[in-house]
Structure formats: structure tokens, C-alpha cells
Amino acid sequence: MDKIAVLIPCYNEEKTIAKVVKDAKAALPEAVIYVYDNNSTDRTVELAREAGAVIRHEYMQGKGNVIRRMFREVEARCYIMVDGDDTYPMEFAPEMVDKVLHHNADMVVGDRLSSTYFSENKRPFHNMGNSLVRASINRLFQCDIKDIMTGFRAFSYGFVKTFPILSKGFEIETEMTIHAVYNQLQIDNVIVDYRDRPEGSVSKLNTYADGFRVLGTIFRLYRDYKPFGFFSLFALLLAVVSVLFFIPVLAEYFATGLVLKFPTLIVCGFVMLAAIQSFFAGLMLSNSAQKNRRDFEYRYTLVCEKELRQREQFGK
Template structure:
């Protein structure tokens, strides 16, 4: 992914400038581990925001770990994550999932890429094979990446990863429209607008708790989002 936009050298951001955000829905089995990992890696300096629609102890556990919890009626992945991304006032925002699948120990590397000039840093789960991912999900993600790359005319290796770092100024400039397909949209719009978008390989672990996404209906929604966003961006 090539850099097309140029600007003055960015500030040197630290964990004091970082917010880690996520949508949470009945993830009591994993949320404590995820938040403990974030606290450990960032020395407790990162701001953590959870947009929550749970009926279990997830919000209570999150607050016990010092996270800001925004309670919201369940309206889907994108609604929660969009709120989470736009809420913090820190200049660097990292999205993650709350099911303990993503490596929080890689947060320093994501921040390093932002300090090197990246606008978006996207964790590529498929690079190492994502063997812990269900085979149907892995195939679907490979097809999403292939289709998205063809439609955009730009190569992307993992369209729907949940772990990304963004400059806050970028996410505020773009109008986000998708729900289930928001993860693909969050990559596609910056990439097609010429921002410096970089993918880095990350490890992916088996999730804790039950998945909330139906692979067939969810997959169809994501595919529709990829087509819709690509067409909209080409017509801009």
C-alpha cells in the first residue's frame, strides 16, 4: 500500500496519546483478560472505551478495569464500533475486539507505524495463516480481501480485521455508513482516498466465548458493504 498524501512530519505520540476502543456484547469470559493486557502493555496510560449492549457482567468488569463504558441498546457491530471510534479525544485510536483474539502486545508496533507517518495501520490476521480461525471464516476473509482488492484497484490482505490504529483526524473526516461491514469500510475509504494505509502481520488466537456473527448472513452483509463502499468511493 503506497503513500500518496504528504504532510509535515507527525508528532511523536506515546501511550498517553492513545485510546483503545471496542464494541462489547456479552463478553464477560474475555473482557477482563483483554483489558488487563492493554493496561500491562501501555502501563495503564491508554484511554479505554467500551460501547456496550451486554446483558451479562461485561460492563461491570470493564468499569472495574478503569474503562469508560458507554451503554447502548444492541444495534449491531458497526453502530457500536463507530461510536467507540469517534468518542475519544486522543489523537491515536486503536480498535480491537473484546474476545481475546488480538495481540495487545503489538500495540507499541502499531504506534511506531503511526509515528512513522501512517494514517491507518491494519493488522493482517491471514499472513500467518490464522489457523485458530474457523475454516469457513478464514475462506470468507480471503475472498473478501480478493474481491475488495479487485474493486478498489489496490491490494488489501485482510479487509475485516478488528485491530487497527487510526489517526483521529482521519476517522473524523470520513462519514462512516456501514454496520456489519464497518470493518471493511474503515480500511477501504482511507485507502481509496490516498491516505497512508499500512498492513502489518499479526497473530490471531482462538476466541473466548461464543461468536455473535452468523457466517452466512453476516458474510453477505460484509460482501454487500465492500461492493457498496467501492462504488461510492469511485464515484466521489
């Protein structure tokens, strides 16, 4: 088990990868630097190896797939994850490591949005998207996370070994944030500077496609983690629709003693039944979600005990 592992997912970052590796070694001399290449077609691997990084590969395309591979293979007490595009200054890494090793943090967020992100980033839709995602998650999950989609984070061993990665692409940051919030893991915040990519370095993020994937991830995780709220909302909407269409039928009955719109009445009945079903589905799935929470706590305890045994065995 390494004490500190720096994890750098990479795809065609030859312009910046050597500098990122060297900066990581300077900021964290005791750390092992891992560069996980994701089918790069340029000199990323060659330059990273020359800079002193351990090179590993993930052949399934997508950042989520890379992080799944990294989390499975690397054993460390503290993990620093940083993008290979040199947008995050590594001098903030020691503070993030300290919060994991000495203050029990499970995840430390490198907060760009509270510093230079909005002035440095030249893509206005990214600015709007980050603000929208942050507001949505903080509202839906009753939390106060400062930066949801940052690629600069620190993790504990327990977080890394119990995080179920389902995403394949850039929505992975959103998924890990919601996972930490829902399972009441300790999340700390470190404000970091952000700088735009250097000239010649091209972002792999597709503003619209990846943006919709992120929103879809929020929708899916809210349904999975907060099923009672999710299905109760649907039940309320269906009930309101049913009542609104039923009112004219009822008024006509009181006025004439006749029901002339039987199809509308029948549809209203079925819609109200769907609302009732949705409400009780939320109740049942909420019980299942609570069981998953208990199972997670048990798994998390086992992983932390394993880490403690390894530390005692190797004296770290």
C-alpha cells in the same frame, strides 16, 4: 485529548473482557481504555469497570453503530481498536501506535491472515470468506491490503474524525478499508498473531448473513467510489446483449431483404439506448465522485489543523 485511546466494542464478552482490558493497560500504560457496551446482558460492564476501563454505552445494536459512537466521542492522537474476545494479543499494539504517531500512518491493519489465522480459526467458511473479500477488494480498487476484516487496527485522529460510517454491523471493517484506499490515506501493515476464542466464548458473527452484508457493502462502495468503472461494466454487458440479439435480425435482412422480427429489433434498440445511458451516467457520477474527493481533502486538512492546535494548547 488523550495521547492514546484503546477502543473496545463489546457485546456479552464476560469471559474475556477483563483480560483484554488488563492486557491493554500492560501493553500501553499511558493509554485510556474505553469499553463501549452494546446492550450486554451478562457481566461484561461490571468486569470491565473492575479491570479499570472507562465504560460507555451504545444502545443501537450493531458493531457499526458502536464504532460510530466511539469515533464521535473520544478525542485522541492515536486510537487502537480491538475486539473484546481476546483473539488479538495486545503486545503488538505499541508497534501499531508507533506507526501512527511517528510514521504518519492514517490506518494500521493488524494482519491476521499472514500469521496464524488459517490454523487457529475453526470455521472454514470464515477462512474462505476472508480470502474472497480480500481478493475482491484488492482487484476492484487496485490495492494490496493484507487483511480486510481484521478487528485489530490503529487510526490517526484525522481518519477517525473524517470517516463517514454508514454500516451498522460487522461490514464496518470492509467499509473503513475501502474508505482509506479510495482517499489515498496511508495504510501500514503489522503482522499479528491470532488465537481462536477461548472455550465458552461465543462469536456474534453470522457466517452467511454477515457475509452477504459484506459483499453488498463491497458492491455499494464500488458503485459509489468507482462509478465510471461500475456503470461502464453495465453498459458493456447491455451492449453485448443488444448486439448478440441484433445479429440474427441483420443476417435475416441481408438474406431476404425483410425484417420479420420487429419486436426483437425494437428491444435491441432499447437495450442499446440503456447501455449508452449507463455509460454517460458513469461519466457524470465520476465527476461527482471527484468533487467528493476534493471536498474530503479539504475536510481532512481542517481536522488535522484542529488536532495540531489541540496538541499545541495541551502540550501533547
